[in-house]
Amino acid sequence: MDVGISETEYILGSDAVSVEELEAHGLLDTPASRLREFGFSCARLSRVPSYVLATAAAKKLLKTSGIDAASVNAIFYAGATPESHAVGTDHPLSAFNYPVAQLQYELELTRAIAFGVSQAGCLGMMASVALAHDFLRAHESASRVLCVSSDVLPAGCMREMIYNVISDGACAALVEKNCTNNRICAYRQITKGYYWNAIARKNEIAAAYFPTARTIIRDTLADAHIDFSKVACILPHNVSLRSWEILLGLLQVDREKLFADNIRTIAHVIAADNWINLKDATDAGRLRQGDKLLMFTFGFGANWACMVLEH
Amino acid sequence: MTHSILLTGVTGMVGQALLPLLARRTDVDKIFTLVRGTGHQVCSNKIVLVTGDITASTDLGISAPVSRDVLDRVTVIIHAAADTRFAAPLDEARAVNVDGTRNVLVFASRCPRLKAFAALGTVHVAGKRTETIDEDDLTHTAGFVNSYEQSKYEAEILLREQMLDLPISVLRLSTVLGDSRTGEVGKLAAIQHALRLCYNSLAPMIPGTPDSAVDLIALDYAAAAVEHLATDGFQAGRTLHVCGGKDALTLTELLERTRELFLQYRPSWRKRAIEMPAIVDLPTFELFARSVEEVGDNLLRSSMALIKHFAPQLAYPKMFGDAKCAESLLAAGIVKPEVLEFYPKVVRWLVETGWGEHKIQAGIPAEAMASD
Numbered sequence: 001m002d003v004g005i006s007e008t009e010y011i012l013g014s015d016a017v018s019v020e021e022l023e024a025h026g027l028l029d030t031p032a033s034r035l036r037e038f039g040f041s042c043a044r045l046s047r048v049p050s051y052v053l054a055t056a057a058a059k060k061l062l063k064t065s066g067i068d069a070a071s072v073n074a075i076f077y078a079g080a081t082p083e084s085h086a087v088g089t090d091h092p093l094s095a096f097n098y099p100v101a102q103l104q105y106e107l108e109l110t111r112a113i114a115f116g117v118s119q120a121g122c123l124g125m126m127a128s129v130a131l132a133h134d135f136l137r138a139h140e141s142a143s144r145v146l147c148v149s150s151d152v153l154p155a156g157c158m159r160e161m162i163y164n165v166i167s168d169g170a171c172a173a174l175v176e177k178n179c180t181n182n183r184i185c186a187y188r189q190i191t192k193g194y195y196w197n198a199i200a201r202k203n204e205i206a207a208a209y210f211p212t213a214r215t216i217i218r219d220t221l222a223d224a225h226i227d228f229s230k231v232a233c234i235l236p237h238n239v240s241l242r243s244w245e246i247l248l249g250l251l252q253v254d255r256e257k258l259f260a261d262n263i264r265t266i267a268h269v270i271a272a273d274n275w276i277n278l279k280d281a282t283d284a285g286r287l288r289q290g291d292k293l294l295m296f297t298f299g300f301g302a303n304w305a306c307m308v309l310e311h
Numbered sequence: 312m313t314h315s316i317l318l319t320g321v322t323g324m325v326g327q328a329l330l331p332l333l334a335r336r337t338d339v340d341k342i343f344t345l346v347r348g349t350g351h352q353v354c355s356n357k358i359v360l361v362t363g364d365i366t367a368s369t370d371l372g373i374s375a376p377v378s379r380d381v382l383d384r385v386t387v388i389i390h391a392a393a394d395t396r397f398a399a400p401l402d403e404a405r406a407v408n409v410d411g412t413r414n415v416l417v418f419a420s421r422c423p424r425l426k427a428f429a430a431l432g433t434v435h436v437a438g439k440r441t442e443t444i445d446e447d448d449l450t451h452t453a454g455f456v457n458s459y460e461q462s463k464y465e466a467e468i469l470l471r472e473q474m475l476d477l478p479i480s481v482l483r484l485s486t487v488l489g490d491s492r493t494g495e496v497g498k499l500a501a502i503q504h505a506l507r508l509c510y511n512s513l514a515p516m517i518p519g520t521p522d523s524a525v526d527l528i529a530l531d532y533a534a535a536a537v538e539h540l541a542t543d544g545f546q547a548g549r550t551l552h553v554c555g556g557k558d559a560l561t562l563t564e565l566l567e568r569t570r571e572l573f574l575q576y577r578p579s580w581r582k583r584a585i586e587m588p589a590i591v592d593l594p595t596f597e598l599f600a601r602s603v604e605e606v607g608d609n610l611l612r613s614s615m616a617l618i619k620h621f622a623p624q625l626a627y628p629k630m631f632g633d634a635k636c637a638e639s640l641l642a643a644g645i646v647k648p649e650v651l652e653f654y655p656k657v658v659r660w661l662v663e664t665g666w667g668e669h670k671i672q673a674g675i676p677a678e679a680m681a682s683d
Contacts, residue, residue, distance in 0.1 A: 030606050034605060034606060037605075038602075038606075163606050192583075192584045193582075193584075194512070194582065194583040194584060194585070202608065203513060203607075203608050203610045203611040203614075204511070204512040204513060206515075206603075206607070206611055207512055207513050207514065207515040207611065207614070208512050208515065208585065208586060209515070210515045210516055210589055210599070211515055211516065211586035211587065211588060211589040212586050214589050215586060242598070242602055243602075245598060246595055246598050246599045246602065249591060249592065249594060249595030249598065250516065250589050250591050250595055252592075
């Protein structure tokens with residue numbers, strides 16, 4: 001049974017702020033000039049909470065796809081930060097005010113069961129799509145899952161994490177049974193709890209990132225029964241272009257395969273990057289039917305994930 | 312024949328292991344060990360610590376009365392002193408390895424009874440050459456990975472020039488790891504530090520090819536070889552490779568074996584799920600190293616600084632021929648320990664002693680240690 005991603009949409013934070021402006025506001029650890037060398041020019045900052053962005057992205061997707069909201073069987077709502085999973089007030093009971101349920105109500109997804117996908121950092125969305133794939137294969141009557149990811153960092157929060165510029169944004173993906181568009185060919189995830197403390201293990205994470213990335217990418221390609229010569233496009237998470245150049249060198253893959261257009265202009269949108277890039281690469285005509293696409297992402301926690309799609 | 316030996320570099324890894332071997336020989340009556348920062352001391356009826364410095368002058372900074380005694384008596388010079396820092400500025404490396412060697416050569420030329428001058432070198436004078444390096448090979452234009460290689464190469468040029476006038480033999484060692492029987496490492500060098508980085512998840516990548524040979528030898532074998540080749544087995548005019556040669560592991564084998572040994576000797580290491588370094592081409596390694604220099608934290612920066620000055624040698628794969636050396640040592644009954652036999656012992660020692668931190672150090676003066 002084929003499971004694929006029929007539509008993706010996204011919404012970015014409204015304000016484009018240059019790395020120089022971020023530096024002037026003390027929101028970077030590394031000089032702006034250096035981050036420019038690493039491939040970043042600005043970040044997108046949101047004036048509205050993550051839930052608002054999530055709702056906008058999901059509404060946009062439902063409109064684009066033209067599906068009946070009642071035909072969605074499940075919603076997986078990913079967020080990297082605790083704020084993305086709470087509609088908090090001072091009342092203790094507000095800890096149970098879940099945005100995924102609010103979204104289900106607001107979008108009239110009346111038949112959808114709802115789950116949050118948390119504690120997976122920047123691979124929350126990819127994990128959600130993988131869970132949706134497994135959900136659809138496990139439930140005979142289910143045909144559609146809506147995956148949503150949204151993160152907005154608190155106002156005044158540092159906008160750099162381990163040499164990467166962080167943006168606010170949300171994305172939505174419709175995962176469907178018997179869908180040959182962006183068919184999910186293989187998925188792998190590695191979790192290494194040794195690196196759970198991102199502050200204490202910052203150096204070790206930076207060092208572990210590359211060899212673990214190589215391992216999971218190779219293993220996922222093997223699962224898909226292809227090698228890199230068959231990959232038409234790499235849809236990255238928007239960490240620094242420099243780190244991608246290193247990883248491509250490690251994998252011995254040509255730079256031309258990397259869809260890197262968005263790194264400079266929208267930076268790293270937490271868990272949404274790969275899906276934003278899927279949308280933009282498609283709209284830009286970069287992808288042809290049947291192309292094998294490779295997505296890779298890393299999330300604090302620490303998690304590495306890789307997915308192979310057939311466009 | 313009775314030997315009186317001048318030994319430089321006694322505080323170095325090989326020097327420390329060599330001294331007791333020389334001292335136990337019945338045909339050695341005196342060993343003058345040149346060290347910096349100590350007074351002239353008679354340590355035993357054989358061993359005399361002589362204050363000096365090979366970089367000081369052609370009398371090696373030895374006071375006049377002591378110098379006269381040394382000059383008059385010495386029959387064998389074993390020149391093991393070297394600046395082995397891979398990251399040293401070239402002028403500093405040259406000061407010890409080239410100028411210091413030149414001073415020792417002049418000193419040797421004034422020793423009337425001199426029969427043997429054994430200079431310890433490195434197989435890595437081959438620098439960026441690739442393929443098979445024979446023992447007689449020296450001059451090349453391939454370039455060098457670090458100042459240590461270059462300065463030792465330049466020192467060998469000097470030694471070759473002097474071979475017409477002095478009884479010189481050059482003993483090129485490959486990477487010395489630890490004792491083949493106990494695994495003990497007398498003094499940590501770059502490779503042991505690199506293993507620690509692998510253990511602690513601070514070594515993301517290493518340049519080279521999967522088949523790059525990593526030539527390792529045991530410390531006791533190196534010391535025994537030097538002892539023999541500087542005395543009974545000495546032949547002037549030779550250059551010998553004291554190395555693993557065909558026994559060398561590939562880089563892939565070494566990394567895989569290392570991972571297995573970490574798991575074996577520290578089972579709890581398994582739960583860290585640490586990946587061994589990826590083998591990458593040199594441009595990728597250099598790009599990563601440059602990125603860490605530009606933005607990395609001190610810990611990661613210092614980790615990469617340690618690797619980047621020696622590991623690029625693996626990007627120039629080569630094998631070292633050791634036919635002449637092997638023949639000499641075999642005739643003397645000195646058997647080369649197999650790397651697959653001693654490597655696990657060394658890794659075990661490193662893991663169990665926390666890279667020597669839990670080990671009681673031998674009482675060699677700290678200031679003397681600084682010269683090696």
